[in-house]
Amino acid sequence: MxxxxxxxxxxxxxxxxxxxxxxxxxxxxxKDIKINSDILSYLPQNDPLVVLFNEVGDKFGGNSLAVVALEKEDTFNYETLNRVNQITQKFKSMDEISQVMSLTDILDIKKIEGGLEVGKLIDKDDIPQDSEKIRKIKEYTLSKDMYRGSLISADSKITVIIARLKENIDKITVAQQMKKIVQNTSGKEKIYYGGIPFQMVFxxxxxxxxxxxxxxxxxxxxxxxxxxxxxxxxxxxxxxxxxxxxxxxxxxxxxxxxxxxxxxxxxxxxxxxxxxxxxxxxxxxxxxxxxxxxxxxxxxxxxxxxxxxxxxxxxxxxxxxxxxxxxxxxxxxxxxxxxxxxxxxxxxxxxxxxxxxxxxxxxxxxxxxxxxxxxxxxxxxxxxxxxxxxxxxxxxxxxxxxxxxxxxxxxxxxxxxxxxxxINYFKKSSEIRQAEEMMENKLGGSIPVQLLVRGDLKDPFVLKEMVKLEKFLAAQPHVNDPQSIADLICEMNRVMNGHSTIPETKEEVANLWFFIEGQEILEQLINSEATEGLIQAKMGTVETKEVDVLVKAVNNYLEEKLNIDSVKIKISLASDKLAEELKKQRVEQILSKIKWDIQKRFPVFSKGGSKKVIIDDDLRKIITASIFIEKKGFDNKFIKIIETKISNYFHSEEADIQIKSKQGITIIIRDIVKKLQGESPGEEDIIAILRKNVPEILYIEEPEILEYTASSIKAIINEEERWVRANQLMGELKPLFPRSLRKDEEFLKDLRDDIWEINEDWFALASSKYSKFFNNTNEPIGNQVKLAVAQTGMPIxxxxxxxxxxxxxxxxxxxxxxxxxxxxxxxxxxxxxxxxxxxxxxxxxxxxxxxxxxxxxxxxxxxxxxxxxxxxxxxxxxxxxxxxxxxxxxxxxxxxxxxxxxxxxxxxxxxxxxxxxxxxxxxxxxxxxxxxxxxxxxxxxxxxxxxxxxxxxxxxxxxxxxxxxxxxxxxxxxxxxxxxxxxxxxxxxxxxxxxxxxxx
Amino acid sequence: MKEKKFFMMIEVWVLALVMIVPSLAQEKKSEAQKKEFTALEILKKSDSVANAPKDQEIIMEMILIDKKGKQKKRGAKMLQKGSEKRMIKFLSPADVKGLAFLDLPNDMMYLYLPAFKKIRRIASHVKNTSFAGTDFTYDDMASINYADEWVPGLMESKKEIVSVSAEKEKELESKECEHYLLELKPKEGIKKDYSKLVMWVRKDNFYPARIEHYSREGKLWKIMERRKIVKEAKYWVSKETEMNDLKKEHKTKMLISEVKFDQGLKDELFSQRYLKRK
CATH class of the missing domain: 1.20.1640.10 (Multidrug efflux transporter AcrB transmembrane domain)
Known part of the structure; x- marks a missing residue:
């Protein structure tokens, strides 16, 4: 030394x-030292979970969403909506922003008598000023799952503008510009900034x-x-x-x-x-x-x-x-x-x-x-x-x-x-935490829970699995508003057919899909080939323990309950033995959906405080009866409805064959109804009735219009039959639920959608179980349905x-x-x-x-x-x-x-x-x-x-x-x-x- | 001497005058020819050229191209009578075959869902929303008379040409002289998503070959281009129309493979009944 x-x-x-x-x-x-404020970049980038998360973020744009929230006692007023509109329009004009969603710029598909109305929820050029109009729009907006909890809080105190930034841009600069735009609009609303871009600025x-x-x-x-x-x-x-x-x-x-x-x-x-x-x-x-x-x-x-x-x-x-x-x-x-x-x-x-x-x-x-x-x-x-x-x-x-x-x-x-x-790393009083807290309280949280689904998303049974997954997710404590392409299809089905379910066949799905094709929102839900889709929910807690519980529950579901490989079978074509098995499984499937829907309303928090609703056995009995026992004949009320509907059809422009004589129509209806008293008539039966009663002159040039007519009438009868069955079962089930649920309109809708599948003939049976039957008997070979689901999102x-x-x-x-x-x-x-x-x-x-x-x-x-x-x-x-x-x-x-x-x-x-x-x-x-x-x-x-x-x-x-x-x-x-x-x-x-x- | 020189000068002047005047006159004449049409006239002519056929039956393919270049194709048959009655029936892909739209006057629109065997009425504020996933809005699909809703102005000076690529810009520049350039602003009281349109109308046949759509903020937003403009029977028709949404980075090409004009299509074809037919 x-x-x-x-x-x-x-x-x-x-x-x-x-x-x-x-x-x-x-x-x-x-002086050249840089600051890395991209929270996501702090994650271990080569970790497979992070790779998947980033991939999902890139594909579905989730990591580049900037959220501006406006708070007021009631955001449904002209001034606030106008401000939302101003901000939305300004954001839209920015080159770095690829899409903007807000109350004043969101596609709305409304069901109306005999059809649908496609348009914007609120017209940007015609923000309502009249208080009655505003009240109506408020009521309507809050009634829709798609908006409530995502664009507007249930108490209407918070409304958000969601902007999706393009890739490869300077997010911080853009977010700063966006902040300036918001600050330059006037209004008394309290403003929150959320999402990764704003968090980076902060x-x-x-x-x-x-x-x-x-x-x-x-x-x-x-x-x-x-x-x-x-x-x-x-x-x-x-x-x-x-x-x-x-x-x-x-x-x-x-x-x-x-x-x-x-x-x-x-x-x-x-x-x-x-x-x-x-x-x-x-x-x-x-x-x-x-x-x-x-x-x-x-x-x-x-x-x-x-x-x-x-x-x-x-x-x-x-x-x-x-x-x-x-x-x-x-x-x-x-x-x-x-x-x-x-x-x-x-x-x-x-x-x-x-x-x-x-x-x-x-x-x-x-x-x-x-x-x-x-x-x-x-x-x-x-x-x-x-x-x-x-x-x-x-x-x-x-x-x-x-x-x-x-x-x-x-x-x-x-x-x-x-x-x-x-988020917990910032002071409670900080902007970032306040925004987070507000999101947690008013919009169900901001932590994205994501499930990446791989499979043919246009296949009804992949979509049905997604619906089940979402119901399961929503039933988990602190998890809110799961959304996916399946919800859009359900929503389209509701608008077209009155029930919010995934239809049975590919063609039906494709018909509904056609309307949402090209909509901006799809970019957040599926890839362009529709082979990958995202189920995204929000988690509203920052407690690590709760997060742990959720991650494990989801993984458990994916490993044990998800049907990743199944075979589509028509129950009506299956052997008795297989049909029985399929029906039994259908009962269980319906039961789990109902249970999840109940759990969603009475969450079982890990910290106690759960209300238990046990109705298993009775539910099972009634649903089983509804599925297994073939109903014969129809009651008078039903027949009356059918009569009116067919009559309306013949008198409408839609009628494939134009029968001028009222008498003629009445006779045809009478014959069909007669048939109905026995068994539901097939198309052949109806054609026979038509041939007997319709003057040949009406169809001699185009004989196929008889088939069109029969097919239209058959569709009317089928549709009505389904409603009757569903409503009847609903009536039997309702008394089993506690009063609070019986009175809950939303729950009853969910219940109806859950049981709707009693009307369906197709069923997807797990391949492993299927092979057991297939080896023994001559069962029909169905199409395979395959899907894979991976958990991603912040919790995992x-x-x-x-x-x-x-x-x-x-x-x-x-x-x-x-x-x-x-x-x-x-x-x-x-x-x-x-x-x-x-x-x-x-x-x-x-x-x-x-x-x-x-x-x-x-x-x-x-x-x-x-x-x-x-x-x-x-x-x-x-x-x-x-x-x-x-x-x-x-x-x-x-x-x-x-x-x-x-x-x-x-x-x-x-x-x-x-x-x-x-x-x-x-x-x-x-x-x-x-x-x-x-x-x-x-x-x-x-x-x-x-x-x-x-x-x-x-x-x-x-x-x-x-x-x-x-x-x-x-x-x-x-x-x-x-x-x-x-x-x-x-x-x-x-x-x-x-x-x-x-x-x- | 001086006088001689003077006369010579006059002679030269006269000569010059004689030589120059006719050419001046000619120039004046061609100017007059150009000025013969006001912007409104050009627009009306263009409207009438584009909407000339009494009826038409078109087999077409729509190609949707996303920003990664991935394509989706759809085949459809379109029947149109006048400018107000239209039916579009999808032929492919298989799962939407038979799906059909019927567009009638007074905003009556119907839709047939073959898988459900149902007809649904569509009430519309949909004019400015995308048609079936394409970059065309319902409005774009309709055969509109621009003159009804827009006020045209002739663009005098060479406009600055903006397009998707430098190459494209050059191409356009070279073609500029073959077109009237109209600037269209929405008529008072008519709300449009576009602040203005720039329409390139061909001088030779008044066919609107290119329409640039500007956003309310004044940015170039969508470009519609009509290519392969040919005369079939007595009408001009573009066999390929492309709509490019610069903001969405998405475009749609509409290729016409078959077109029949003036077959005397019956009104009956534009009915709910026929909407269901295969």
């Missing part, structure tokens, strides 16, 4: 110039603000601390210049490597300034000490550097280990943070042992006031004196107490809370991150502790020595986890860093202490004397350093990022604990074990020890007496 000192002194000018040069070069690049601002606010604060703090401890300009500026330069180097290198600052690494400058000062402080205080001893300047530097150089190096390396251990983390965010803080620390250390002594050697020697020990006098020194005496007298008590605390921590640690939702990613956070914690901590142990054991040439040195830090870490557990501070992407950082920094205190203690002990002093001396010198430096680092970290509490705040105060706490434990627990352990690595304890007689102890006790008693005296 002495050689190194000589080297430094020899090349001092070059060292200074080089350091300044590098600083200038890298400092120039600092995050960029927050990171910038934190950097600009916190960095100068920590600099000033460090300066204050340095002033208090050195009371000289050089004492302030030398260590400060070391940390500032190392910070500039680090950020400069990040900038050169084009690595942007993230929500975690934005703390690097603050951290480096806080931690890095330690090396300079140690160097300078040792130098001051040596100068006081009477060394001349050059000699002083040589002495200090050779004596304190090794501990500084060791301390630096261990800190480096603490940070570099994060490279084992699967999360890039943590890796980057660890790596750059690590190299920053390395720079600070290098600068402190090169640049600092080099500058010192050029400065004049400063006179320092001496106390009797030859060190600066001060309050810390006085405290240290007392501390030394205390430790020596109570070593067993100290060790025992710590051991007790550690036992407690083993109980507390398993209860550590975790938190992965990044959150759980993935959660796992990775825990992995990070375990790996980085074990690696750090292990490496530090090896390093120290090697250096001290003693395993016991290594163990004893790391003991205080293990205690500190457990203490930290206990505090986190007791105060419910969650483990998140930032707080996960604490323990390894604590190892890296905290171990320094043990190192400094042990080395000094060894040196003093080797000088032949008694334990007390050695301890006294160590505490007065190194102990003091440790406390100053811990205080200064602590203050530095506490600055983070003033920042805007919640985990960073937690990180700030927790690490401040660990600093104090590790400093205290290294000057109490550590010496207590050494004294207790009399470990050989310190030196030979044998040369001191037991007497001497007890003698000393006695003295201390006496002194203490006297002290106590003094205090009580003074007190009285």
């Amino acid at each position: 002495r050689k190194f000192a000589e080297f430094v002194l020899k090349f001092r000018i070059i060292i200074i110039l080089l350091t300044v040069g590098v600083t200038l070069f890298l400092g120039y690049h600092v 995050l960029t601002d927050i990171i910038q603000a934190d950097l600009i606010k916190l960095t100068p604060m920590v600099v000033i703090l460090v300066m204050l601390i340095l002033f208090c401890s050195f009371k000289s300009l050089r004492g302030i500026f030398l260590p400060l210049s070391c940390v500032l330069m190392s910070t500039i180097w680090t950020v400069g290198i990040m900038s050169l490597l084009k690595i942007p600052l993230t929500i975690a690494s934005d703390a690097v400058p603050v951290l480096l300034i806080a931690i890095g000062s330690a090396y300079g402080i140690h160097m300078l205080s040792k130098y001051n000490e040596d100068i006081c001893k009477g060394d001349d300047k050059i000699q002083g530097i040589k002495d200090s550097l050779s004596e304190v150089g090794i501990p500084i190096l060791l301390a630096g390396i261990t800190t480096l280990i603490g940070f570099l251990a994060f490279l084992s983390s699967p999360l890039g965010l943590i890796k980057e943070f660890g790596f750059f803080t690590g190299i920053g620390v390395l720079f600070a250390m290098i600068i402190s042992v090169t640049f600092l002594p080099a500058v010192l050697s050029l400065l004049k020697v400063r006179k320092i006031k001496l106390n009797h020990h030859g060190v600066e006098d001060g309050w810390i020194t006085r405290i240290m004196d007392k501390l030394g005496k205390f430790v020596l007298g109570k070593e067993k008590f100290i060790v025992g107490g710590c051991a007790g605390l550690m036992m407690i921590s083993f109980l507390a640690v398993p209860h550590l809370n975790r938190n992965v939702n990044m 990613i959150y759980m993935d991150i959660d796992r990775k956070i825990i992995q990070s914690q375990v790996f980085s901590l074990s690696i750090a502790i292990f490496l530090v142990f090896i390093l120290l054991a090697f250096r001290l040439k003693s395993l016991i020595g290594g163990l004893i040195s790391i003991f205080p830090i293990i205690f500190t870490i457990l203490f930290n986890f206990t505090v986190m557990s007791i105060f419910d501070i969650p483990l998140d992407i930032v707080t996960v860093l604490i323990s390894s950082v604590a190892v890296g920094i905290g171990i320094d205190y043990s190192i400094h202490f042990i080395f000094r203690f060894k040196v003093e002990f080797a000088k032949g002093k008694s334990e007390l004397e050695a301890l006294d001396k160590t505490l007065e010198t190194t102990g003091k430096a440790i406390i100053i350093n811990a205080l200064s680092v602590m203050m530095g970290f506490l600055v983070l509490v003033l920042g805007n990022i919640v985990p960073m705040q937690r990180f700030g105060y927790l690490i401040a706490l660990t600093m104090i604990i590790s400093a205290l434990s290294s000057i109490t627990l550590l010496p207590a352990l050494i004294l207790l074990t009399k470990a050989g690595f310190i030196g030979s304890f044998d040369r001191l007689t037991k007497n001497l020890i007890s003698n000393v102890k006695g003295k201390i006790k006496k002194g203490m008693i006297e002290g106590v007496k003094k205090i009580t005296k003074n007190g009285s």
